Amino acid sequence: MTTGVTDPFAYHAPTTVREASQALLRYRGDAKVLAGGHSLIPMMKLRIASPQAIVDLRNVEGLKGITANDDGSITIGSMTTYYELITSDVINSNASSIAEAASQVADTQVRNWGTIGGSLAHADPAGDLPAVAVALGFEIHAASARSQRTIASDRFFRGYLETALRPNEILTGVTVPAQGAGSGDAYVKLANKASHYAIVGVAASLTIDDGGICTSARIGITGAGPHAVRSRRAERILVGKELNESVVNRAAQRGGAEIAGLFNDDVHASAEYREAMTQVYTARAVNAAAERAMN
C-alpha cells in the first residue's frame, strides 16, 4: 500500500541530447527520461518504477515545436505537448487525426504536460497517439550519444510498454509524411470511463482518387491488444475499391485480425467485447476518414 511518495532518486537536467544519452548510459539502464511526467511520475509514486535517476528533457534544446516542411511532411519535436498539437494550424490542416487523438487524451492538465515523445516512448497499450502514429506512418527519430536513426512506426511498438528504442536512446521527434491530395485521416475511440484511455481506439488514413476509388489505406489500432498495431488485413480489403457500406463492413470484420487471440481482457472490458468493438470502430474510423478524403 503506497502513500504516494516516490523512492529516492537523483535528478539531472542536461541541455543536449548527447548529455542526456550519456547520463542514461552512466546509470546502466537504471535511469529514466522524464518528459511530461504523466506516465512516469504516477508509476514512481506507486513505486512500480523506482529508477535511480531521472534525466529531465525540459532544458534540452531543439526538442520542441512543429514544423511544416517543403515536401508537405511535418516534423514534430518529442517534447511538444498535446496542447500544442491540438492548437496547431499545421496539424489541423494537414494531419488532423493527431489533434483529434490528442484532444481525447485524459483531461486538460494531462494535455498541458504530456508530450508526443512520451506517449510514443511509453507505448501504453491503450495510449491514443500510437494508433495515429501507425496510421499516418510516422517516422520516429531516435538519437544516442553516438548515433541517430529513424524507425518506421509500424516497427516501433513491440510489446506491452515496449518499443524499438534502445536503453540509452532518446526519442527526439517524429516526421509525419506528406498525406497528399485526396487523403483524409481520423481517430475514433471507445474510452474507458475512468481513465479515458482507449478501450479500443482506431485511426485510419485513406487516399481516395477522383473516381472514388481508395488508392491507399493505413489503419492503426490501440487499446485492443498488447501494443498498437497496423491492421493490414483490413487495409487490403479497402485498397482498389469504392468504399461503399459492404466494403467498409467487410474490412471492419478484419479490423484487428492481427490481434486475434491477444485481445486484452481486464476489469474494464473482456477480450470478446474488445474484439467486437475493434470491428465497429474500424468501420467508424474508415467512414470518418473517407468523408474527409472526399471533401
Add this chain to the structure above:
Amino acid sequence: MTTETLIGQEVKRVEDHALITGRGQYVDDLRLPGLLHLALVRSPYGHAKINRIDVSAAANADGVVSVFTGADLAEQLGSLPAGWLLDEETAGMKAPEHPPLAFEKVRYVGDAVAAVVANSPAAASDAVALVEVDYEPLDAVTDAEKATADGAPIVHDDAPGNLAFDWSVGAGDYEAAAAEADVVVSERIINQRLIPNPMEARGIMADYNGGTDQLTIWTSTQIPHLVRLLFSLVTGHPEHKVRVVAPDVGGGFGCKLYLYAEEVICGIVAKQLERPVKWIESRTENYVATTHGRDHIADAEICGTSDGIVTGLKVHVYANLGGYLSTFAPAIPTILFGLMLGGCYKFENLSCTVKGVFTNTTPVDAYRGAGRPEATYVVERMMERYAHEIGRDVLGVRRRNFVRPFKRGHDMPIGVTYDSGNYQGALAAALDKFDYQAFRAEQRAARREGKLLGVGFSTYIEICGMAPSAVAGALGAGAGLWESSTVRVHPTGTVTVFTGTSPHGQGHETTLAQITSSRLGIPMENVEVVHGDTERHQFGTGTFGSRSLAVGGEALMMSLDKVIDKAKQIAAHEMGVDSKQVSFENGTFYVEDIQEREIPWGDVALGAYWAKNLPDGLEPGLEAVSFFDPQNFTWPFGTHVAVIEIDEMTGETKLARYVAIDDVGNVINPMIVDGMVHGGIAQGVGQALQECAVYSDDGQLMTGSMMDYAVPTAEDFPNFETGRTVTPTTVNSLGAKGAGETGTIAASPAVVNAAVDALKHLGVTHLNMPLSAEKMWRTIQDAKEARRARRSAAARRGN
C-alpha cells in the same frame, strides 16, 4: 437595507471566497513546530494471520523517530466502537473487537498493522517499505451471499456464519397478499459497492501537551463532537481534555462520519511521543482505508392485481458490511433501508429481512443517501417491473398507488409517520417540464432509425432530518441525534452563531447567516457562523442525513427567539412599556401605534452589556443556547425523469436528458439547494452508469484508483433541468425538510428504469448497475439472439 427578504434568496456562498483564492485551511495546510509525519503499514492481503512483525530495519532508517505495532499499543488504542447496535435478542447483533492496529489477523486489504513516525512524509513512506510483516494468508471471502454459505472462511470467530445481524421488519401479511395476488414478480437486484471519493481524502494532525494533559486532534470529519466522545470512550483520555477541530473539510458524503482507526492512532502516538504528528491519506489509501457504500444483494418480490394495484413487497437483502463494523454501519441497511420500503405508495403488506455480513473487504457504512438509495432503487425498480409485467403504463400504475396528498402526517403501515406529502403534485410538475406523450412518439420514431431511447421515472421519498433521539435510541443509536446552537450577540449588535452542525461543502455559513440576518434584521456581513471545533462551541451532533437545516436550523431559530425575547424585555424597559407590547421587525423594536417609540437592534445589544438600565432581575448580556430534538424525521420527495440513449452497436449508454422535481419543503437558499441537487444527481447517475468497486475473490480491490474506478465528470452529463414543489414540513418552524441527498436517492432508479425502457421491446426486464457499455452490448446481443431463437422456433412450429 431591509434584510427580511434573504430567506429564499440566491445569496452567494460566503465560504467560497477563501476557498477559491487558496486561503482554505484543510488539515494538510496546518503546520506545527516540531511536526512529525505518520505513515501506516497496511495489509496487502484480504485475510491473513500475522505471525510476526519485524520493525527493526524501519526503526533504524534515516529520519525515523519511532515505529509502533498493534501489539505495542493494544492497551492504549482500545477497540473501535460500533455506535449503532441493533437488538441482540431479535437481530442477533454481533459487534466483534476492532483494534485500530490489527495484531492477530488482518481482515481486508488496507487494514493497518503498524505506524511509522518520521521527520518527513518521505522518510515515513520509505520506512513503511522496511517493516517486515510475516503474514500467513487465509482463504478470503468478499461476496456477502457467499460469506453466509456453509464452509465459507470466517472473518470473526465470534460471528458464526459471518453474520453481524439478521434483522427484519414488516407490516401486514405479505405471504397472504402474494397468495391472493393476480401477479407476483420477482427480481434479484444488486446495488453495487461504491467508493465515496470526497475531493479531500482524510487527514489528521494531533498535538499533546504533557503539562496540561490536553490533546488536540484536527481531523477531516463531519462529526467533531462525536469523534471527541468516541475517542475518549475508546482510549480513556478524559473527554474534557480532548479538543477536536474540523477545519475546512473538502467533502465527506458520509465517509467522514465515524471514529476512524487513524484518529485514535494519531492521538495516542502524539501522546506517547509528546510531539505533534500528522497523517495525510493518499488517494490510494483512501480507496481501501475509508469506508465504502451500498453493496446489497436484494431478492425482491412485488405482488398486485392485474389492473395495477400493488398489494405487497417482499425484500431479502445480503448487506456487505466489510471486515469490521464501522460506526454507523448496522443502521444503514436496516433502519434507513427497511423503513423506507413503503415508498410513497399505499400497499400495506411488506416483509423485509436483512442479513448484515462480514467479508474481507473495506468496511461499508453511510454513503450519500445511505440506505435510502438502496431502498428507493428496489421500490422504484420493482414498481416499473410490475407495470411492465401487467402491460400498464408506469405512470398510471404509480398514480393508482400513490398515497393521497396530506399536510399533517400520514401513518405508514411499517410504523413510521410521514410529515407531509404531495406525490401527485411533484409528478405533475415533472410532466410540465417533460412532455411524456411527445417523448413516446419520439422514442418510436427513433427506434425505426435504429436508435434506442428510453425514459425512466423515480417518484422517490426519503427520510431526513436525523433524528428524534428517542426513536433513534429505541432503534439502536448510541448517541442523541438532536442539534444545538448558540447565538452570541456582541455589544455592537453583530452576532456570532455557533452551530453544532459541521458543514463540509453544504454552505451552512451562508444559509445560517441568511436566517440570522433575516430574523434579526441585520446585514449578513454582521453575522459570523462558527462550527467544527469542540472548544469553541457547545456539543453538537454534526452534519449528515440532510439534518443540518431541519434540525440545526431549528436549533438556531430557538436561540434567535430566546435572544429576541430578552432583547424585547430590554427594549420594553427602555421605552417604558410592557414587553408584550413590543414588536420587532427589520432590526427595530417598536410599539404598535406609538410611532416615536423605536429602538434599533444595536442599541438594545449595547444596552444588554452596558447594563445601566436593565429590567429588575434580568441578567446582563445577550446570548442563548438551544438544543432541538425533533419529534419526527422529515420526508422529502419528488419525481425525477431520466432519458437514456443507447448506441446499439457498442452498448455505450448516455444520459440524454434529466428532469428533477424535488420537494424539500421551504428553501432558504435556492442556489445552494440546486447545487446539492446537481451533485447528488451526478453521484446517482454515476452509480447507475459507471461507478463500481470490484474485488477479486481473494480480496484485492481491482478498482483501486481513479484510473480504474469511474468517477463521473461534467462531460458525462447534460444540463439538469431542476424545479421544486413546496410542501412544508410541520416538524420544524422553518418548514424545511433537508436537501442534501435527493439526487443520489432518486437518480439511479430513474436511469436504470430508462435503460430498461429502451430495451423493453427486446424482452429485457432488468439490468444491474452499472450500465457499462459492455454490459449493455451483451444484453442487446443476448436479447437479439433470444428473439431470433424464438422466431425460428415459432417458424418451425408453424411449418
